Amino acid sequence: MGKYSGSETWQDVVPIPQDDGGPNPLAAIAYTEDYSEAMSYLRAVMADNEKSERALSLTEDIIVMNPAHYTVWLYRADVFFALEKDPLQELDWLNKISLKYLKNYQIWHHRQLIMTKIPSIPPTELPFLAQMFEKDSKNYHVWSYRQWLVRHFSLWDDELPYLESLLEEDVRNNSAWNHRWFVVFSRYVDPSAGTGADAAAIKADPEIVAREMEYAKAKIRLAPQNQSPWNYLRGVVKKREGGLAVLRAFAEEFADLAREDEVRSSHALDLLADVYAAEKEEEQAGKALELLARKYDPIRKNYWNYRRGLLGLKEVEVE
């Protein structure tokens, strides 16, 4: 007797067994009986489009066994909305599943659907996300969901202090850097307007630009060979008038061409190559690129040589 076949609640349902469509379907199947039985009842309730409490708890049972089964999630959402269940209770349950299955896509889409039924952000939401980030601070699904959440509830102003704590913990967290960009600069961009590519070129409030430049610089000083804040810094500079030259003195702190054995950051060299080229100091630019190709980033020697080629300089031989 299975969990469902032996249950009074399910007596009226005739389960629909697996048919995998292949030439020899049923015979070879020996997957665990619990999963198999639950699935056969799911097929039956879905065939009837049944929206009931028992259908809801059946989806819960299957999701716990196999959370990536997207069809079960969609059916659950369907039943959930039809029964007008309590969204807060659903979030509670989702929290437990999410902490267990970190790489799952479906959970987050479902959460978003549920959240649209709640008028203001529940006080438990941000602490829960913090818990997720404690497990994996670069979880792409969670960050994407958080961006949606920030926009949906207009949480822009409270994000920076939390981000600050994440970057204090791990200054190399590229996801946190991206989110900082999102809350500082993207909040003024209408995501549906299709202006993303041009958005990078939209100039921002000079005070904010100055603040963000100083922020990135301070973080670079903590770990000069960390690509995220260098990328961020370059992006921020595009938000002001004038070119990269404003970063010259800063980058030279980490890479002095006169002391080529003491370079502390390949990213500084990379930036200086652009700065020198813009200032028509081709020889200096070529030297920076040569150091990258030969000594500080030889795995990408073809890239650095391509950049030398753009300046009309010959390739550096790297053994």
Added chain:
Amino acid sequence: MSLAAGPGRGGGTGRLPEDLELCIEKHVKYIQSLDTRKDELEYWLTEHLRLNGVYWGLTALHLLGRPDALPHRETIDFVLSCQHNNGGFGAAPGHDAHMLYTVSAVQILVTIDAVEELEKHGKGGKERVGEFIASLQNRDDGSFAGDEWGETDTRFLYGALNALSLLHLTSLIDTTKAVQYVQACSNFDGGYGVSPGAETHSGQIFTCLGALAIAGRLDLVDKDRLGGWLSERQLDNGGLNGRPEKLEDVCYSWWVGSSLAMIDRIHWIDGEKLGNFILQCQDIEMGGLSDRPGDAVDVFHTFFGVAGLSLLGYAGLEKVDPI
């Protein structure tokens, strides 16, 4: 096609990199064996990916020079058994129609030259499939959803353009709007994310570049900047990662490698080092490739490893199209 991991593990050969070669026959046998594993729970727990798995296995076999290694008629029958009346395909019979599996179904049928089967034995001809895909486009912002519930993702947008171009049906959608949406997903670091504002990710760069390539709009890309970011994904061990400060993984040999190839900059990474890294992820006894040396092999990484080697021009493999 089982998506279960194992049985073997990649790496641990104890051989020097220069002695490594691609064990083509082992990998062919490995992929062929994946359909005989129906007695494993994992076979059924991964049913929601089945059609993707067939595509990965089939394409790997084609690249390995063994296009006939899977039974032709049975493959067609399985694909068609996943189709719904609305024209879309689910991952397996009984699973809802979804963009990702519809794209896999089209790719499989085109690969084995069986698109006309849609007419003969499917739920309507290719136009019906095209209409399902087109119905998932948001005509306001150009994005695509995966299913009726509306989750959007640049994976779905790329998939739509890919499948429709294979079926010669791109006229069913608003390509200009789709291109605008891809543009909205571009980031300050030169890359692309899953939606506007989302972090740059190598997989998403592949989908966005692929979509732009199909739409004939690679002119919109700052190729030097993006190529710089992509080539920065190579780590000292030769492998590629998907984002800064993350671990290398064989699948990025494809996502990063093909993206670089689409913008003519694959030579910006060290191909020899990448090739050796991929070869070290093989199980040379039982076949298959893993994400990195020491982990269990699976069909997903087997496909992406073989495709990566093909991009690099590895001898004995069919040449793959990066888009």
